[in-house]
Amino acid sequence: MTNPFDFPEAIQAAVLTEDDKAIQAARSLAEKAKVGAVARDQQRIYPRELLDQFTQIGLGSISVPRAFGGGGLSYQTLAEVFRLISASDPSLGQIPQNHFGLIQFILGEGSAAQQQKLLQAVVSGKRLGNGGPEKNTRHTRDVQARLLSTEQGLRLTGEKFYSTGALFADILVTTALQDNGLPTMAFIPLPAEGVQIIDDWSGIGQRTTASGTVRLEQVAVDPALIIPLPSAEKPTLRGAVSQLIQAAIDAGIAQGALDDALEFVRSSSRPWVDANVERNADDPYLLADIGRISTELSAANALLKRAANVLDNIDPLALSVENSARASIAVAEAKVLTTDVALRASEKLLEWGGSRATLLRHGLDRHWRNARTHTLHDPVRWKTHAIGHYYLNAVYPTRHAWI
Template identity: 70%
Template sequence: MTQSQELTPGAAPKVAVLTDERQALEAARAVAELAAKEAVSRDRARIYPLEALSLFSRLGLGSISVPREFGGGGLSYRTITEVFRLISSVDPSLGQIPQNHFGLIQYLRDEGTYGQQKSLFKAVVEGQRFGNGGPEKNTRHTREVLARLRQRPDGLRLSGEKFYSTGALFAHIVVTTAVDDQGKAVLAFIPQPADGLEVIDDWSGFGQRTTASGTVRLNEVWVNPQWIVPVPAEDKPSLRGPVSQLIQAAIDAGIARGAFDEACEFIRTQSRPWVDAGVERNADDPHLQADVGRVNVELSAAEALLRRAAALLDGIDPTQLTAEIAAKASIVVAEAKVLTTSVALKASEKLLEWGGSRATLSQHGLDRHWRNARTHTLHDPVRWKYYAIGNYYLNGVYPVRHAWI
C-alpha cells in the first residue's frame, strides 16, 4: 500500500480551540518540536509529516483565524504569522500544507454568506482542514479557469483538472474554482471522499517535497449548491491577497531563520576554518563573522517588515475596507515579501558557503533549506512586487486584486 493510499481524512478528531496568543504560540512550538525530529529524513525520503499535521489540528491551530462568533480562536494576524514562521523554521513543507486552509478561511470571511460561514467554520473548529484544489493544470496563466460547473438533471456537477493542489491530499474539504453556466467564476467546497474526485500524489518538486502539491481531477463531481461562493469582481476591495501573501512571507521568513540558525550551529561545531584565516575555529574567522553579521541584519529587517505588515492588517476594520486601505495592505505585505524572499534564498545559500565542502554531505541534509526556499518563493515573482510597490509610491496606482498581491 502506498503512502497516498493510506491518507483517508475521515472524521476529524476532537480538537482544542485556542483563544489566547500565548496558547497558540505554545502549540506552534510543540508542533515544531515534533516536526524537527525527522525533518531531514522526511525530506530525503519524501515522507509526509502526518503526525505533526495531526497535532497541528488537534491542538486547535487550524481554527485560530476563525472569528469567535463562529466558535473559533479569533486571533490576530500577528499571531497567525508567528505560528507559520515558527513551524516553517523547522519544516516549511509542514508550514505550507495549511497555508491555503487559512487563505480559504479569509476568503469565507470576505465573501461567504452568514449561512456558509456558520456551516463551514463549524467544520473547521471541529478540526477539519480545507485543501486547495489548485489552479488549472494546462492554461496560459494561473487565473485562467477551464473547470466547469454544470447544472445536470441530478444537480450541479463539476469537472476539471487542477495542479499545485497543496493540502488537498490531507484535506477533509477540497476547494476549487470553476465557471458556471452563466459564465461566472465560483469557488466550490467539496467534502472528501466524493465520487469523481481524485487527488493524485504526483508532486515532484525538488523543494517543499512533502507538500503533496500535485493533481486534482474532478469528473462530474456533485456539488452542494449551498457550498458555492461566487468569486468577487476584480476591483472589489479585499484582504484575501494581503492575508495569503502574509502567510507566504511568514513561511519564507521561517525558512530563512531555520537556515541561518543551522548555519551558525554548523559553523561552530562542524566546519573547518580556511587555511589563511590563522584561527583555530571557523567561527573565529573575521571575514565569516562579517558575512554572518550582514545576513543577520537582512533577516532582522525582513522579520521586522513581516511584523509591521501583520500589525497593519490587525488595525483594519473589515467593515470599513476601501480600495485605498486594501491597496495599502497589499503594498506593505509586498514589501515584507520582497525581503523574506531575498533573505530566505541568501541565508540558505550562504549556509553552504559558510559550512564549506562538508556542508554538502547528504548526511546533514543542509541543501533542503535552499531547495525549499527556491521552490516556495517561486509562487509569485518578486519582480512584480517591486513593480507594484514602485508604481504605488511613484504614481499612486493601486495593485491588482488577487491572491498573489
C-alpha cells in the same frame, strides 16, 4: 435530502483564544517537527502525525472569529505561528497555508449561513484543501474547469495542480466557471465520487507538501456549497492574508537555514587555510557575512510584523479600496525581504560550511531547495513593481490571491 453541511467526523480540535498560548503551541510543535525533518525531506515522508497535531491543538482555527467559535487571534500571531513551524519544517508550514487563505475567503465572500457552517466545521477540526491553479493554461488565473447544471444537478469537471493540502483535507475547495461563464469556488466534502487526488508532486523543494494533481470528473456539487468569486472592483484582504502567510513561511525558512548554519560552523566546519584562526567561527569574513544575513533577517521579520499589524488595524466592516491596497503593499514589502533573505541564508549556509556541508547525511541542501521552490509561488519582481507603482503613481495593486 442530505444536509450539505453535514460533514464527516473530524479530528477533535481544541480552540486557542489567547495569542501567547497559540505561539507556545506552535513553538512546541516546531520542536517536534525538527525531529526527522531531514529524513522526511529525503524520503518524501509526509508529516501526517504532525499535521494532525496542528489541528488537534487548535492551530487550525486561530483566525476564525470568536463569533463562529474560533480563536479570533491576531494576524501577528498567525504569521508568527507559520514562521516558527516553517523554521523547523516548511513543508509542514505550507500544507495549511491555503486553509487560512480559504478561511479569509469565506469571511469575505460567504453568505451568513455559509460562514456559520463552514467556519464551525473548521473549528471542529476540518481541514480545507486547495484544488489549485491549472497547469496547462495561459496563466495562473486562467480557469478551464467547468461547473455545469445537468439533470442530475451541478457537476464539476476539470484538472488542477499545485493542490497543496488537498491530500490531507476534509473539504476540497476549487475554482470553476459556471454556466454563465463567471468563476466560483466550490466546496466539496471528501471523500467524493469523481475526485482523484494524485500524489505526483516532484518539486526539488517543499517535497512533502503533496502539491500535485487533482482530477475532477462529473463531481456532484451542492449549490449551498458554492461561493462566487468577487469582482476585481471589490476590496478584499484575501490576497494580503495569503501573502502574509507566504512571507512568514519564507522567513521561517531563512531562520531555519541560519540556525543550522550557526550550529554547523561551530561544530562541523573548519577554517580556510588563509584565515589563520583555530576555528571557522573566528574567520573575520565569515563573521561579517553572518552579521549581514542576521541583519537582513531582522529587517525582514520587522516588515513581516509591521504588515501583520496593518492587517490587524483594518476593521473588516470598514474595508475599502484604500485600506485593502495599503495592506497588500505592506505585505508585499515584507515578501520582498523574506524572499531575498531565505535564498541568501540558505545559499550562504553551504558556503560557510564548505564542501562537507553538501554531504547528504547533513541534509542542509533542503533549506535552499525549499527556499527556491516556495519563493517561486509568485514572482517577487511583481511585488517590487506593485510597490513602486503604488508610491510613485498612486496605482493600487491588482486584487487577487497573489497580492
